[in-house]
Amino acid sequence: MSGRNTEELNGVTQLGNQGTRYPDDYAPEMLETFINKHPENDYFVKFNCPEFTSLCPMTGQPDFATLYISYVPSERMVESKSLKLYLFSFRNHGDFHEDCVNIIMKDLIRLMDPKYIEVWGKFTPRGGISIDPYCNYGKKGTRWEEIAFNRLAGHDMYPEKVDNR
Amino acid sequence: MSGRNTEELNGVTQLGNQGTRYPDDYAPEMLETFINKHPENDYFVKFNCPEFTSLCPMTGQPDFATLYISYVPSERMVESKSLKLYLFSFRNHGDFHEDCVNIIMKDLIRLMDPKYIEVWGKFTPRGGISIDPYCNYGKKGTRWEEIAFNRLAGHDMYPEKVDNR
Amino acid sequence: MSGRNTEELNGVTQLGNQGTRYPDDYAPEMLETFINKHPENDYFVKFNCPEFTSLCPMTGQPDFATLYISYVPSERMVESKSLKLYLFSFRNHGDFHEDCVNIIMKDLIRLMDPKYIEVWGKFTPRGGISIDPYCNYGKKGTRWEEIAFNRLAGHDMYPEKVDNR
Amino acid sequence: MSGRNTEELNGVTQLGNQGTRYPDDYAPEMLETFINKHPENDYFVKFNCPEFTSLCPMTGQPDFATLYISYVPSERMVESKSLKLYLFSFRNHGDFHEDCVNIIMKDLIRLMDPKYIEVWGKFTPRGGISIDPYCNYGKKGTRWEEIAFNRLAGHDMYPEKVDNR
Amino acid sequence: MSGRNTEELNGVTQLGNQGTRYPDDYAPEMLETFINKHPENDYFVKFNCPEFTSLCPMTGQPDFATLYISYVPSERMVESKSLKLYLFSFRNHGDFHEDCVNIIMKDLIRLMDPKYIEVWGKFTPRGGISIDPYCNYGKKGTRWEEIAFNRLAGHDMYPEKVDNR
Amino acid sequence: MSGRNTEELNGVTQLGNQGTRYPDDYAPEMLETFINKHPENDYFVKFNCPEFTSLCPMTGQPDFATLYISYVPSERMVESKSLKLYLFSFRNHGDFHEDCVNIIMKDLIRLMDPKYIEVWGKFTPRGGISIDPYCNYGKKGTRWEEIAFNRLAGHDMYPEKVDNR
Amino acid sequence: MSGRNTEELNGVTQLGNQGTRYPDDYAPEMLETFINKHPENDYFVKFNCPEFTSLCPMTGQPDFATLYISYVPSERMVESKSLKLYLFSFRNHGDFHEDCVNIIMKDLIRLMDPKYIEVWGKFTPRGGISIDPYCNYGKKGTRWEEIAFNRLAGHDMYPEKVDNR
């Protein structure tokens, strides 16, 4: 009835776990992975995360964003509940918008060693202006290195309509 | 009055059939095909499937998705009612989102031997995060092999707006 | 006051005609053309046709679609009222969705000998699944032959959101 | 730090529980309640449930709907995870759309004895037609009895736009 | 497993029937009913019908509309597949938009003797103007007679935005 | 096959007529009516007219609007092609927005003697401000007199979102 | 050709005037009126003003809003270009959002002595919160006094969706 056996779920401890601990500050150690069962063909996985919140490092006021994280797995894949807990760990952490997306990307690279990854943050406005940073990465020595550059070069040529309401 | 004669409808047994059997678990044997009458020019067929549901392999809770399946037919084409019954067979079957789209793609490759195919799943969120896996395939030794790679390289540069409501 | 003189309207008999005859079945002979006054530069013409309806060849039940027909004219161009009457002729005609778009494209190629043409059908769902076939064509021996292939290779990388409501 | 103490959470056993059992068929016994801490003023609570699915009692084919459940609590309130499990119990249960919304409403009345409740189901189409049943109830002998009638009399004067896509 | 037993499905012959006959012209005799199992409380059922098509009685050209049919059942309820076949019977029938909605309402009153019913047609434009007729009815001698009048008096105070595209 | 016989189409001369004359200036004489076949029950007919254009009486510059015209017929009903020609007659006519809607309403009252009518104009902006006049009328001595007042009193409590783009 | 003669345009000096003076600060004296030609029936006129801007009285930073101004004219009506200039005069003027809408309403009452008027401001957010003040007025001793109260009592029961983007 289930397509994954116990071995194939190895390393997944947070999913379905009752006693979830919510971290107080930035906690990359919460991230967990499971094995990629389809390594023979490259494919994309995207996480839509509209409930991201952090703090401004200068004023302490809360910031809010929707994050879009897309990657092409190599051997291991990030488990989504552990990703939720990791993102939660920015809740009481202060950093600029531009820094948050870069840090998240680097932590996920360290965790999964993916072929490709990109992180796009769309924050709510402060003083009438909103900021949307975007960074990406392709594994050195693979064709994804060039793809990463091409995707950056062609990034966001149709900005979404924004009216602050 | 009808553009397809009986011979050209050969192999189609579920469409218009009253005594449809709904399978209890994963049932790739339900898939049926009919002949492609326009083999001289490559063209696309897309199925929009907003009523897909499966189970989480760890917790047993139901998952929901809209699937978009697009392919370029070779000699035979999948019949849509048989596709409906096949997708229905995941209703009581447990698998990760990332596994479902890969399995569906592979079953359809085995069935139709298409020139090209892609499967995109857009699931509803759990714990505030939704997951959208996408995989594709181009037939080895044809120009669609390279096209498949190019489409993957250029996949989803404009993620749809998501706010979990 | 009018930019087209009588000669330039030659061949147009349905437009503004009171005694329009609506055909009973598939009637490609209704299609009419007028002359292209701007042959020195290639350009596109698109017809949006949200009122297309045909019948299922197996069950006889009605199908509905929006058709998008785009072409680059050569010497002659299809007149839109005659196109309306031609599309109307599928109203009591039975064919699969995939066949309809191919037949329409071939009839228009035969009529106009265009440099390029494409036909995209977006049908309403049956059994929870909707089907969107797309075919195209570039005139052999012109640069539009390669363009046709490139457009097919890059077709529909952002499927529209569908929820069957 | 928490506004609800242990006593005020009495009766809630599913929320945060790891070993959730998903029922095989219609299971109203899964519903749980907690105490209403604001009984002095009437107020509304609405549940948006876009992941409802049941079976057709004649053909066995799956149906899908978004349910909107709104109520005015009396002394006890339905806990949302138990509501999720209850709605899940229709997954392998066959009933007409019109029957489902009435049954759900009656089960919730029996559970909570609310002052007012309404259930609106918006199902996906079969054969080109979708069905949206709506029922409501106001407690006999209270002012909500008349309100229920007035809300029914003024129900849905602006049907949402629907095109089956 | 099914909430309706055989007796409660009495009178339903089209649903799940393989050899469906599609009528050539206006065919109110195709309508079928089933019993209302919840007669103790009034409630609404709405049918969304975006695939309605008829002919212009003067020119013979096809018209298209979305119909919204809402009613409060008395003892019997219209079965949706038979409603589909009945609406299909306007496909080759000519009548003004204003007449179609009145005829459909009267046929459904004759069939079901409902407490209340309304029919709203939203047609596509001809010559730049689209027409949306709306009629309703409340059973004489019941409170629904007055409600029908009130709903008519308050009809459509917020016309939907229309730009013919 | 047609629900209206020749007698019931009496008075309709423009519909399907080939030699349509387009008037040069304000031409209420172009309006035509046909008989209401459902006089026993009051009902609404709405015309959506997004292609209205007139001139500014002071500067001569063109103005554009979408008009929404809704009425409850008495014995006769306005034919939509004649309405199109009448509205066309404002194309080279100068009047303030507020005057146009009042004039159109009065002409239609004179033509049809309806039980109720309302006209809502939504114009495009000049100098950053757009103007939406609305007028209505209920026949004196009928219940529609009071309804007209109530509809005016409750008019447009939810203005549509406007951003001039 | 024009429906308004010179006398009926009396008092309108800004419309079509080349040498428009843009005021430096709050300038109610810029408002102009013209005569209402339809005094026999009450009707509504709405101004959509999405280009309103003022200053914060404490910090001096600019605020932005869309204003919706609706009124029922008595004998005279505000001319829209003069309204534009008046609203422009808040550009370098500091006041709270709640004060702006009240001041604008009072100035227009003084100018036109309307039967009814309402002003709704929808401002862009500061610190993640946006403010939408709404005020209205019905002429004392007329039926519009009670209507004003009823419209206030029923104001904005469906707040528009806002996400600050």
Added chain:
Amino acid sequence: MSGRNTEELNGVTQLGNQGTRYPDDYAPEMLETFINKHPENDYFVKFNCPEFTSLCPMTGQPDFATLYISYVPSERMVESKSLKLYLFSFRNHGDFHEDCVNIIMKDLIRLMDPKYIEVWGKFTPRGGISIDPYCNYGKKGTRWEEIAFNRLAGHDMYPEKVDNR
């Protein structure tokens, strides 16, 4: 240049203040008011707050909501920056959705003694279901007591479309 003098800004200390302190837990003492300069006519003020976040009292996981707060001021009005800080104080505070809206309403009643107030929370889903509580209040002994009841009785008859994406 500014419409509010120093006296009229009395009591406002947070707006424009550099050294803003962000509270650690529930902090109603942060709320500040200013004087209502238009007490002669009742009017509405609405706050749109799409950046609200709290914690689940049982599991500790973060919840997110858009709050809509509308009120009719009496003598004093809540200042929006102090409201922001107050809402921020729920960031690390645990309470059920239904409790949060009631607590916020009661704190604002205590602060401002308004004639009328309502609070509507629209939370993101957990387990596929989202919860939208709504409470309101009218000052005892004023006409707003009855209005509050009428608004509750007519609350949310058109639930917004939700698909969890």
Added chain:
Amino acid sequence: MSGRNTEELNGVTQLGNQGTRYPDDYAPEMLETFINKHPENDYFVKFNCPEFTSLCPMTGQPDFATLYISYVPSERMVESKSLKLYLFSFRNHGDFHEDCVNIIMKDLIRLMDPKYIEVWGKFTPRGGISIDPYCNYGKKGTRWEEIAFNRLAGHDMYPEKVDNR
């Protein structure tokens, strides 16, 4: 205070001019230009023109369209008020949709000698079908000649959704 001095505004006579003359028929002589102050870097300017109207050359009935005109300036740029008057001159002029866009493009090429230009017309439907012609041009002997071809080859691969309402 102004970034353009008198010399840099040379050639602009219509902007801010009170005695604007509106032409009776096709009037390319109304077009005016001003100097491009940023010739060192190529850039785009787009005009959105949703208020275009012309006449059908065969039937005389009015047509409506939104035009999108985009260009890359060379030494001179078209002034927008003169463009408005030029487009107005099609109001009483008859031409096919396909001819209008080509004529407008050629007139603007003659006027400005731009590096690149494109014109896209989106017309409202007649007989259920709408027509969207698109033409473009790149200056011979510059890199924009090839860009023009590439833009044409990649034109409109995602037709906007159209339903004639």
Added chain:
Amino acid sequence: MSGRNTEELNGVTQLGNQGTRYPDDYAPEMLETFINKHPENDYFVKFNCPEFTSLCPMTGQPDFATLYISYVPSERMVESKSLKLYLFSFRNHGDFHEDCVNIIMKDLIRLMDPKYIEVWGKFTPRGGISIDPYCNYGKKGTRWEEIAFNRLAGHDMYPEKVDNR
């Protein structure tokens, strides 16, 4: 708790500063920068600025736009509050739309020496036509020089739908 230390915030004086001075006219000197902490990988930062307003250099009337500013940082990055104050300085400054976007881009190049930058302005209409200028820049001698040209060549092939409302 904060990811940026004091040194890394060097040069930021406006953010969180109480005594903000709002400039009277064009003030590029207000712009401030901070250091890029991720120089090893190129990435994008976008500012959405829907609250931009300037004056027409010929008539003095106010213009409104949404600006989209995207750049790839080199060593330093523009701080968003200083950007807000800089954009505010156009509030009483007169320039053509086409000039504003070029000036803003040049000022930001001078400030940050970015690898890439683009500025897109979307203005509200005057006389029924709106103008959307777009300019971009890639640093000479880097790969971004060619990317800038490619982005310009592929700019805005899908103009957003505009209807001036």
